[in-house]
Amino acid sequence: MPIKIEHMYHTYQPGTPFKSDALEDIDFTIEDGDLLALIGHTGSGKSTLAQHLNGLLTPTAGRVLVDGQDINRKGADRKALRQRVGLLFQYAEYQLFEETVYKDIAFGPRNQGLTGDALDARVRSAFMKVHLPADALEKSPFELSGGQMRRVALAGVVAMEPEVLVLDEPIAGLDPKGRDELTDIIHELHRGGVTIVLISHNMDDVARIATRVAVLEKGRLAMLGTPREIFSRGDELEAMGLDVPQTVQLCRRLRAGGMDLPDCLTAEELCDAICAAKGGTRRGNA
Amino acid sequence: MLKDITLGQYYPVRSFVHELDPRVKILLTVAFIVAVFVGGSLWAAIPITLFIIGAAKAANLPLKLLLKGIKPLRVILIFTFVLNLFFTPGDTVLLQAWKVRVTREGLTTACRFSLRLVFLVTGASLLTLTTQPVALTDGMERLMRPLAKIGFPAHELAMMMSIALRFIPTLLEEADKIMKAQMARGADFESGNLIQRAKAMVPLLVPLFVSAFRRAGDLAMAMEARCYHGGQGRTRLRVLKVGKNDYIACAVMALLIAAAAVVG
Numbered sequence: 001m002p003i004k005i006e007h008m009y010h011t012y013q014p015g016t017p018f019k020s021d022a023l024e025d026i027d028f029t030i031e032d033g034d035l036l037a038l039i040g041h042t043g044s045g046k047s048t049l050a051q052h053l054n055g056l057l058t059p060t061a062g063r064v065l066v067d068g069q070d071i072n073r074k075g076a077d078r079k080a081l082r083q084r085v086g087l088l089f090q091y092a093e094y095q096l097f098e099e100t101v102y103k104d105i106a107f108g109p110r111n112q113g114l115t116g117d118a119l120d121a122r123v124r125s126a127f128m129k130v131h132l133p134a135d136a137l138e139k140s141p142f143e144l145s146g147g148q149m150r151r152v153a154l155a156g157v158v159a160m161e162p163e164v165l166v167l168d169e170p171i172a173g174l175d176p177k178g179r180d181e182l183t184d185i186i187h188e189l190h191r192g193g194v195t196i197v198l199i200s201h202n203m204d205d206v207a208r209i210a211t212r213v214a215v216l217e218k219g220r221l222a223m224l225g226t227p228r229e230i231f232s233r234g235d236e237l238e239a240m241g242l243d244v245p246q247t248v249q250l251c252r253r254l255r256a257g258g259m260d261l262p263d264c265l266t267a268e269e270l271c272d273a274i275c276a277a278k279g280g281t282r283r284g285n286a
Numbered sequence: 287m288l289k290d291i292t293l294g295q296y297y298p299v300r301s302f303v304h305e306l307d308p309r310v311k312i313l314l315t316v317a318f319i320v321a322v323f324v325g326g327s328l329w330a331a332i333p334i335t336l337f338i339i340g341a342a343k344a345a346n347l348p349l350k351l352l353l354k355g356i357k358p359l360r361v362i363l364i365f366t367f368v369l370n371l372f373f374t375p376g377d378t379v380l381l382q383a384w385k386v387r388v389t390r391e392g393l394t395t396a397c398r399f400s401l402r403l404v405f406l407v408t409g410a411s412l413l414t415l416t417t418q419p420v421a422l423t424d425g426m427e428r429l430m431r432p433l434a435k436i437g438f439p440a441h442e443l444a445m446m447m448s449i450a451l452r453f454i455p456t457l458l459e460e461a462d463k464i465m466k467a468q469m470a471r472g473a474d475f476e477s478g479n480l481i482q483r484a485k486a487m488v489p490l491l492v493p494l495f496v497s498a499f500r501r502a503g504d505l506a507m508a509m510e511a512r513c514y515h516g517g518q519g520r521t522r523l524r525v526l527k528v529g530k531n532d533y534i535a536c537a538v539m540a541l542l543i544a545a546a547a548v549v550g
Contacts, residue, residue, distance in 0.1 A: 017298055056466045087470040095467040097492035107489065111472030142496075156471060174540055 001067045001163045001195070003030040003053055008062030010048055022048040024219045026062070030164070030197060035190045037206040037227070038199045039214030041241045043075065046199045047090065049216065050166050051196065054085040083112055086162030086261035089178055090169045093149035096141040101127075101152050108160040129192075130185055147178035154185070164195040171202060183209065205264050207231060207245040215240070230262045302531060303345035304416045310426030310532040311413055317539045318409045322402055325546040328394055331543040337538075338408055345416045356404055357410040363400050370396035370433050374432040419451040427517075428526060441517025449505070457498065464493045 010023040023045045026123055029051075030036055038046050051057040052064055052123065055071045055078050071081055089095065098104035102123055109122045111283050127137055130151040136144060141152050167186065173180045179202070187209045190196045200206055206213060206227060212231040215223040217240050223230055231237070233245045234252060244252075251264045251273075259277050264270040303311075320336060342349050356363070376391030414422070427444035434440045465475060468489045475486050 051466065054470060056469060079474070082470055082472060089463060089467045089468075089470070092467065094497050095489075097465055097489045106473040107473075111474070160471065172402050230442075 002032055003085070004065040004068075005011060005029070005049075005052070006063045008052065008056065008059045008064065010045075010052065011060045012048075014060065021050075022219055023059075026221050028214065028221060028224055030195065032195055033211075034209045035186075035196045035209055036229065037210035037213045038216065039201070039203070039206060039213060039242060040222075044216040045219040046216055047168055050087060050168050050197065050199060053164070053166050054082045054087050056087070072269055080227075082164055083160050085164045085166065086157040087166045088157045088168060088170060090172060091150075092153035092170075093141075093146055095153060096156075098150055099140060100138050101132075101144070102137050104118040105155045105159050106233060108156050108183075111193055112160060122161070123160050129158055129189065130155045131181065146183070147174050150174065150178075151182065151185070154182075158189065162194070164197065165189065166197040166199075168199045169201065170198070171200065171205070179205075190246050193257060199244075203231070203243045203245045204247075207247065215242070228263065228265050231265060272273065295415065296418050297347055297351065299346045301344060301346035301416070303341060303412070303535075305531065306416075307526055307528050307532050307533055308417050308421040309428055309526060309529060310535060311417055312422070312425050312429060314535060314539050315409055317543065319548045321539070321543045322405045322409070324543060325549055326403075327549070328398055329549045330546045331405075333542060334405055334547060337542050338405070338412070343411055345412065347412075347415055351415070352408050352411055356407055359403065359407055363403060364512045366403060367396045367400045370399050374483065419447055423448040423451070424522070424524075424526065441520075445517075453501070456501070457494070460497055461490065461494055464490055488518075 005026050005028055008023060008026040009021070012018070012020045012022055017116075026049060038049065040046050048057065048242065052059060055064075055076070058219065059074050064072065066081060068087065069076070071078075096104050098172075103125045105126055106119055109119055114122060132148060132151055132155075136148065141149055144152065148172065154167075157165065170186065171182050174182060183202075183205045186196060186198065190209070193199065198206075199212065210227050213223070213225060213227050214221060215230060215237070223236070231244050231248045235249055237244055245265070247264055247267055247270050251261055251270055254274070255261050259274070261270075261273045261277055263275050306314075318337075321337075324330070325334070338352070339349065342352055371388060371392050372386060374389060374392035374395045378387030378390035379387050380390055380393065381388040417425075423444045426447070427440055430438065430443070431438035465473075469475070473486060473489055475483070475490070478486065
């Protein structure tokens with residue numbers, strides 16, 4: 001189920017002094033099986049773009065096609081669309097409201113009309129996917145830690161079994177351990193066959209799990225390509241105020257210091273390249 | 287959807303009216319209310335309408351924006367008009383059908399009362415559209431200061447008001463975000479009967495209350511961390527000063543009241 005974005009523009013509060021152009025001429029396609037990372041400086045329009053993917057915002061101009069169908073056409077079934085394209089907001093832990101984690105995860109599938117065993121199976125399977133302690137299921141979400149609440153919120157969206165999952169900065173504000181765990185959960189969901197759009201500021205994670213990267217700058221699509229292509233343009237990224245992964249940073253510094261290295265993305269590659277440059281081979285497992 | 291509320295929203299342009307002293311503007315608004323009620327006849331509406339148009343020009347405000355402020359009032363307006371139209375006793379009958387009759391007196395009263403409502407709302411919006419909330423509460427605090435002598439908590443009240451005003455957009459934004467998040471999970475806020483709709487608000491209201499309390503706690507802590515201890519001995523960054531333009535505005539208002547009194 002590809003999502004095709006055609007020459008899309010979005011303007012907030014048009015016709016008032018508060019008018020601001022959030023997106024301009026966005027045009028690209030999210031393919032099946034992508035783990036597309038959406039990166040860009042604060043205010044570059046990432047979240048605005050994310051909310052167009054399931055029809056929460058309507059473009060000022062241009063179209064969004066899901067499976068070839070314009071999602072903003074007259075009579076489009078928004079509810080069915082939102083089931084197929086799941087969206088997890090920034091700081092999603094603040095959207096929890098039910099008495100127990102179980103009930104909160106069940107909110108989405110229940111709105112889809114599921115009841116009884118089917119509902120129970122959905123909730124339990126989604127709960128399993130986010131690696132929470134088993135006794136958390138019957139607790140109040142407000143008893144959990146922030147990171148755990150975030151995962152409950154993720155489970156609430158996963159329980160709707162969307163084909164595309166849009167995650168708006170899912171790891172923002174988590175501690176390093178929570179960040180790694182959540183990144184692994186996202187990676188697992190992707191391997192399980194879900195197309196993922198991931199908004200992130202953590203370039204190391206992007207380099208590790210993304211299949212493609214889209215860079216937004218001031219509401220425009222500045223670059224689109226594989227992580228390798230994008231991060232080889234480190235100077236341009238830094239000019240936009242964006243980071244590059246630590247491996248790329250190290251690689252560039254060594255090169256500036258006179259070492260002859262190819263572009264490297266992962267720690268493995270960099271390790272091999274350094275050994276090769278020093279005229280040796282790697283011993284043991286690095 | 288929640289962003290279309292204009293009543294009480296500041297309109298950020300520069301103008302003669304925007305730069306008036308907030309205290310003067312508050313007092314002028316009170317004076318304007320007096321002017322609205324001074325005139326008894328319908329003729330008094332003419333100088334007041336002219337004043338509003340002039341003030342909107344001087345404030346660089348599109349008239350459309352002022353009129354938009356009346357929209358939420360339409361139910362009350364129609365209600366006032368109809369009630370006065372049919373239930374004012376009078377002798378000159380204009381229209382009669384069965385037991386319902388419209389008298390000349392009824393028509394004038396209906397027009398007068400609905401116009402007064404419109405004037406009051408536009409007058410109040412003129413104040414809020416041209417004055418930043420912080421300036422507004424500053425002005426109020428200063429005006430209420432004499433009352434502090436008899437134990438009236440002027441500073442606390444002004445602080446509470448500025449905090450409340452400050453958080454209206456934040457809470458609206460938050461509500462909008464939570465609403466969208468729940469809609470992404472298939473929540474439906476728009477259809478169903480009254481009970482279903484009230485029930486549908488729970489997923490919105492619970493997170494909204496939780497975050498409002500969290501924000502209040504954070505704010506209290508941040509204020510204490512910066513040594514806030516109430517109004518005692520607190521000085522101002524911007525000291526309010528009455529200037530030439532303020533006197534001109536007062537003169538115009540005096541003219542308006544006089545005109546309304548003479549005409550009415």
